[in-house]
Amino acid sequence: MDKLFPTFHLPGVLSFLTVRPLDILDIILVAYIIYRIFHLMKGTRAVQIMFGLLVLIAIAIVAQLYQLPGTSWVISSLKTVWVVAFVILFQPEIRNAMTQLGRNRFLGIFLKGEVRAIEEVIKVCQALLVRGYGAIIVLEKNDGLKNYTATGVELNAHLTEQLLVSLFVPDGPLHDGAVIIRGETVVAAGCTLPITKDQNFSGEHGMRHRAAVGLSEETDAVAVVVSEEKQSISIARYGKLIELKNIQELREKLNRALHTKAGPAEMKENTPGDINSKEN
Numbered sequence: 001m002d003k004l005f006p007t008f009h010l011p012g013v014l015s016f017l018t019v020r021p022l023d024i025l026d027i028i029l030v031a032y033i034i035y036r037i038f039h040l041m042k043g044t045r046a047v048q049i050m051f052g053l054l055v056l057i058a059i060a061i062v063a064q065l066y067q068l069p070g071t072s073w074v075i076s077s078l079k080t081v082w083v084v085a086f087v088i089l090f091q092p093e094i095r096n097a098m099t100q101l102g103r104n105r106f107l108g109i110f111l112k113g114e115v116r117a118i119e120e121v122i123k124v125c126q127a128l129l130v131r132g133y134g135a136i137i138v139l140e141k142n143d144g145l146k147n148y149t150a151t152g153v154e155l156n157a158h159l160t161e162q163l164l165v166s167l168f169v170p171d172g173p174l175h176d177g178a179v180i181i182r183g184e185t186v187v188a189a190g191c192t193l194p195i196t197k198d199q200n201f202s203g204e205h206g207m208r209h210r211a212a213v214g215l216s217e218e219t220d221a222v223a224v225v226v227s228e229e230k231q232s233i234s235i236a237r238y239g240k241l242i243e244l245k246n247i248q249e250l251r252e253k254l255n256r257a258l259h260t261k262a263g264p265a266e267m268k269e270n271t272p273g274d275i276n277s278k279e280n
Helices: 021-041 046-065 069-079 082-089 091-102 113-131 161-167 207-218 247-259 264-268
Strands: 135-139 153-158 178-182 185-191 222-227 232-237 240-243
Antiparallel strands (some): 135 222, 222 232, 232 240
């Protein structure tokens, strides 16, 4: 085993430490797990809960240092139920983490959920254009959108064309807000999204377009906007709004956005079609 995984000494003042390649791999894995945990908690109430737990840990340390028997007893009593409390407090984040793990390219290679969701969204956009309805549809990626789903009506319904079209019927109670989709689930409808702060954003676009761009500036979500006035479909990602030429382009953009981890550079490829410009 030593021949397979040789050890080596660190340089300089740390030369007394020996490190194996497996130790480096272990550090990388732990760092990645911590990063993913914080990434999943971003934009959720779990951040405040985590700070609360850190405060309790700090109190426990102080109680032990200064020998505070009453406080130490309370903290030690909480230790007996901390596992159950942790699961209850972080249940949404744990469920989201397991879902994202299943959607991983290596572990979820045979899952077709995202493909079906894309096709349903495409059919919905076609139906909305025919009916002359406007809409904003958000597809969640890695960043949590709980802060935005909380502003609407929770549905947690299976994604279907009929459901989405009905949500955007004019004069309906939820038609002005955004629909947020996670996988094949319609999480919430009638959601309020942040408006873009970009002063150069073209004034010819309405609130739906501004809200789609605003959300894409703050998260990695993909927002699809159907305009009833212009009879067009646009997609917002990483602060860029692209007006699409046809349904096939929508399919290509959604497949690329949901099946890759590309960043803002991906949208820069389409700069000529960027309708943020006042020239358009």
